[in-house]
Amino acid sequence: METRALTARTSTESTRDIPEATVARLPVYLRALTTLCEAGTITCSSEELASAAGVNSAKLRKDLSYLGSYGTRGVGYDVDYLRYQIAREIGVTQDWPVVIVGIGNLGHALANYSGFRSRGFRVVALLDADPNRHEEVVAGVDVRPFDDLEQIVKEHGVAIGVIATPALAAQDVANRMVASGISSILNFAPAVLSVPEGVDVRKVDLSIELQILAYHEQRKTHGATA
Amino acid sequence: METRALTARTSTESTRDIPEATVARLPVYLRALTTLCEAGTITCSSEELASAAGVNSAKLRKDLSYLGSYGTRGVGYDVDYLRYQIAREIGVTQDWPVVIVGIGNLGHALANYSGFRSRGFRVVALLDADPNRHEEVVAGVDVRPFDDLEQIVKEHGVAIGVIATPALAAQDVANRMVASGISSILNFAPAVLSVPEGVDVRKVDLSIELQILAYHEQRKTHGATA
DNA sequence: AGGAGTTTGTGAACGGGAGAACAAACCGAG
DNA sequence: CTCGGTTTGTTCTCCCGTTCACAAACTCCT
Structure with missing residues (x-):
């Protein structure tokens, strides 16, 4: 009866329909996270990551919110964890x-x-x-x-x-x-x-x-x- | 009193402040026009050009309207003339x-x-x-x-x-x-x-x-x- | 000359994205 | 346990871009 049927997914996670503009930025975040990871960074705030990716921090947080709540308030994001989540969302965890x-x-x-x-x-x-x-x-x-x-x-x-x-x-x-x-x-x-x-x-x-x-x-x- | 002062220009021609999205499409139109020109086409409608450029015809017309009124109602655009106008606007008439x-x-x-x-x-x-x-x-x-x-x-x-x-x-x-x-x-x-x-x-x-x-x-x- | 048909140029409605601002949530100190 | 400081997630507003729809303008035919 509802249009929900179209958007409902089998998976238990992942809120779908990510805006196109966000999709285009996810690879940028992924690269920034990889760089941070290689530099040994464990945790980073939205401000740091946004700066590394060359975008506004509010935009970054909104983008990430489409994927789920992977950050911790008062702390920031776990670099490695977030990196994996974005890679999975994009679909580049395997070749x-x-x-x-x-x-x-x-x-x-x-x-x-x-x-x-x-x-x-x-x-x-x-x-x-x-x-x-x-x-x-x-x-x-x-x-x-x-x-x-x-x-x-x-x-x-x-x-x-x-x-x-x-x-x-x-x-x-x-x-x-x-x-x-x-x-x-x-x-x-x-x-x-x-x-x-x-x-x-x-x-x-x-x-x-x-x-x-x-x-x-x-x-x-x-x-x-x- | 009006914001007009900001947009007013010294030049006699060229209405300035072309939207960024339009600027990004002008080179596409330019290429489509060059292709048409090489095929010997003299005149084309917004519909034809839009199809050759892979965009909506209304969008094309609005984009071109930012440059001026280079078309003729009931007829269309002169391919060579429009091509030159776009090239001039982009700034690629010289190397x-x-x-x-x-x-x-x-x-x-x-x-x-x-x-x-x-x-x-x-x-x-x-x-x-x-x-x-x-x-x-x-x-x-x-x-x-x-x-x-x-x-x-x-x-x-x-x-x-x-x-x-x-x-x-x-x-x-x-x-x-x-x-x-x-x-x-x-x-x-x-x-x-x-x-x-x-x-x-x-x-x-x-x-x-x-x-x-x-x-x-x-x-x-x-x-x-x- | 006039009217039918065609095509441009643009006004207006609509949708999506950007950024500011704030409440909710978490950590750590005392 | 409570409180102050910090950072996320989200709401709200504004602006840009897209699209529709139509009047203005031109050509061609009679």
Whole structure:
């Protein structure tokens, strides 16, 4: 009778529906906590953690409150405990298999990026349409033909794909990924992807970021071009 | 008596104070327009352009309205004219000199990325603290010692810097950049930078994007781990 | 010239996130 | 046990951004 049925979960814990803005900050908190942890810190206040993460302390506390009450009033948060809780909420307590398509300059860099491995992701395959690259071994993983995508996805249970191809190829790659069963895509190609309902796409665009900076930069020195 | 005094500008054109969310979308429109232009399209409606950019048409129209009235009712927008207007508003009608610090995997990829050159940016220098790299030439630009930063910035009038170093070095690099006169920073290092008032920092974090995808992915297959 | 059809530009309602401020809860000292 | 100091969790308010809906404006056809 109630809409509750939709939000009710089997689990005994975890209040669901975390705001999107909060979800985007959780990884930042996670990194800050890891840094604190490595520095030997046992406990920290919301003020300290907020400062380490570069956000407002009130915002931090509100964000954490969506996950539950993991702090202790008058004391603060247990660094290691909170770190685990956030990692669990995000889902990076165990590794996610990932495929990267497009082994150009950027693909190389991504394959070699150690931050993936250390933060819950494992590159299980590198794919490229160019046969000349199929001899290569990058970061300990050999480059394979793009047509192997479906088999690899099935074999490793891959849910997340990274697109690092030229813009023209991006939509085709996305289509094949979706057809193979991938339901989350990180797109580095400068192209707008259209995907079916239920598939998440996040886009990282290097030149757009620079253009945004250029806009503000232009403002700073507006009329003073002499 | 009115707050108008604050928003009034000397220029005869350009209504100022464009919302930040709009600024972030202008480069997307610019790219969509360029694509349309290359396809030979002369005119397009807000609906078409919005679809090409992957946004709502009402949002597109409102965004464009902040720049002025560049469309024609009953007709649409002149592709080439609008393209120029947006480029001018962003400030990419002429090239911005850019320095990249940290020539590891990612730095290499960035230096070779053709999208910068074609979108109003010119890499004038590659810097690295490691003397072993100073022999290298990447993308036609030779890698120079980090200590040359100030001289290069002065010489070329560089206002925008890109940080592609490990996390530990990022803050130091940022400090040196600011001291040299750079006032806009694009940071790829997984670290929170603190900079003085007036300096803009944008952050691109590869693993955070993946973590956000992982969160949603975990939801899709919530209790069905069987 | 006039009217039908089309598309822009914008006013207004709506929803979500940011930040301030405070009550509830915890620790430790006496 | 009580009290003062500290820090969390949460409520409330404000502001930005999104979206709807419609009037204004333009073209084309008759």
